[in-house]
Amino acid sequence: MPTLLRVGPYCFFCYASDRDQPTHVHIERNSSEAKFWLTPVRLQFNKGFSSNEINRLQTLTEDN
Secondary structure, eight states: OOEEEEETTEEEEOOGGGTTSOSEEEEEETTEEEEEEETTEEEEEEESOOHHHHHHHHHHHHHO
8 A cells, every 4th residue: 555645644545456446546544534536536435534624635635
């Protein structure tokens, strides 16, 4: 699970085994995790992040 980026408490990473899916990124903080498709950027999965955090994570994903 290569780490692509760290921003504050958030770790952006990918799984090498996810090659059969559209391009995406996983984001983790403690026990919360989200997954965003990248083209276009949109939330695919959320476990534990608040809607405010999801909005921030979407912006961070778009900007990076």
